[in-house]
Structure formats: structure tokens, C-alpha cells
Amino acid sequence: MRNTIGLLLVLTVLFIIPTLEYAFGQEEPGKYLNRRVEIWNLFFRLMVVAFTIGAVVSGTLVWLCIRFRESNPKAKPTKYEESGAW
Amino acid sequence: MSEHGNWPEWVYIGVVVALLVWVGAEAWNIERLVEEVPEDAQVIKVTGQQWFWSFEHEDGTKEIGELHLVKGKAYKFEVTSKDVIHSFNIHDYVVLMDAVPGRINIVWFAPDEVGEFEIQCREYCGLIHYNMRAKLYVEEAI
Numbered sequence: 001m002r003n004t005i006g007l008l009l010v011l012t013v014l015f016i017i018p019t020l021e022y023a024f025g026q027e028e029p030g031k032y033l034n035r036r037v038e039i040w041n042l043f044f045r046l047m048v049v050a051f052t053i054g055a056v057v058s059g060t061l062v063w064l065c066i067r068f069r070e071s072n073p074k075a076k077p078t079k080y081e082e083s084g085a086w
Numbered sequence: 087m088s089e090h091g092n093w094p095e096w097v098y099i100g101v102v103v104a105l106l107v108w109v110g111a112e113a114w115n116i117e118r119l120v121e122e123v124p125e126d127a128q129v130i131k132v133t134g135q136q137w138f139w140s141f142e143h144e145d146g147t148k149e150i151g152e153l154h155l156v157k158g159k160a161y162k163f164e165v166t167s168k169d170v171i172h173s174f175n176i177h178d179y180v181v182l183m184d185a186v187p188g189r190i191n192i193v194w195f196a197p198d199e200v201g202e203f204e205i206q207c208r209e210y211c212g213l214i215h216y217n218m219r220a221k222l223y224v225e226e227a228i
Contacts, residue, residue, distance in 0.1 A: 007096050016104055032160055032196040035120050036180045042116045049105050056101070 123194045127160035134165070134172030134185035137214040139205060152221045153205065159227070160196040173209035176222055182208060197224040 068075065080086035130153070131142040141149045155161055165174045167185035175182045176195070183193035207218035 003091075003093070004096055007093060008100065016107055032124060032158075033119055034198060035195055036178075038116050038120055039180045042112060045112060046109055049109050053102060053105055056098075060098070 123162050123192065124160045124196075127162040127194050127196075129162050129164060130155075132163045132165045132174055132185065133168060134174060134207065134211075134218075135168040136170065136212050137207070137218040139174070139207075139218070139220040141220075151219075152223065154223045154225060155197055156227045157197055157200050157224050160194060162192060162194040165191045165193065170211050171209050172207045172211045172218070175206050175208040176203055177206065178203045184209060197222075200224050200226055 066072070078086075128144050130144075133140045133142075138151055139153075140151075141153045143149075163174065163181070163183065165183045165185045166189060167187045169187065171187070172185040173182065174185050174193070179195050179197060181193055181195050183191045185191070201224055203222040203224065205220040205222050207215055209215075211218065
């Protein structure tokens, strides 16, 4: 549990705080901003994030399926299978 | 606690949560910036009705089916409808706001290019919705 909290703290410092600072530390409203540029830039940034998350999630699933399939040469029985309990 | 460590799962969750927080923060911030109307923006009343757009400038000038604006100035559109729900859209400037009867919705922009641009209805509003268009003329400041 302590490890988990430590890890979350590290992640907070590494990712979440800089993210918030980056997002909120930008220009202030009231200027003649170009909404076309702002909105399309937002769209492209979010698409990058969406595809990154998609790649990480689907890549992990593909890796899981390949690595833990029964026919994988590295596959070994779990301790439950070894003991015949399952 | 189980025998094996589960830190990869926590890293995985942490990275995904961080990315989602970033997405939310970015979107919130841009929305905040885009919705803040400049104080010196000129008000244009936009009315949608089946199946045309009419515009009223601050000085009372009215236009139907076309809108003349000046490059480099900010304009605040007060969008409403007389009958059904329409949606006021200037595609080239990414302006989009629903026109709802009994409501005044606000959207603003500052044209930065001289030219002719299409204004269209983006909410299906009946038989001639497809042709509920108007022309935006952006002119050089005199």
C-alpha cells in the first residue's frame, strides 16, 4: 500500500502537476484569438493523445495475447495448475 | 498483499489517467479562451427562420442572406430563431452556434481574411434546410 501511494505521488509530480501548469499557464482570455487555429490545434493535440492511448491499450492487449497463449514456448503452468488444484 | 508486485498495473493506470487529465485540462482551457468575448466586439443579432438568415448590426442596419463585416474587428453574434432550431455556422472560421427559439446564444469571432465565405444552417430544420445559406463578405477596413 505504501509503495502504491509512493508511486502515485511520483506520478503526480511527474505528470499531473506539469500537465495542469502547462494547460492553465497559457494566454489569458480577452485577446483577439484566432478560434480556427485554437480549435484545430486542440483537435490535433487531442487526436495525438487519443491515438497514443489507443496504441498503448491495444498494444498491451496484443502483447498479453501473444505472451500468455498456451503455445508460447515461454509459457509455464501457474502454481494452481502445477498443484492440480485448478 | 499478494506475493507478486503489481506496479506495472499502477504505472499503466497512472499514465492513462495523466493523459486523460491532460485532455480534460486542455479542452477546458481552450473552451475558456474561446468563449471570452472581447469587450470591444460589435454585436450582430442573428436570426434564423425557415429558411434564411437575417442579421442586424449595432447601428440598426439589417441584412438578409448576406453579412458584411470588416477584417480585423471582433464581432459578437447573438443568435436566435423564430421558428424551429437552426444552427448558425461559418465553416471557414469554425463558428458554430445553435439558434433556438426563445433563447439568445452567443458566439464571437474576428475575421482575419478578406473574402467571401459561406454561412449555412447546420441543424436539420425542414424541407429547404440544405439551401438555408447566406454569404459572409469580409472587407478591408476603410
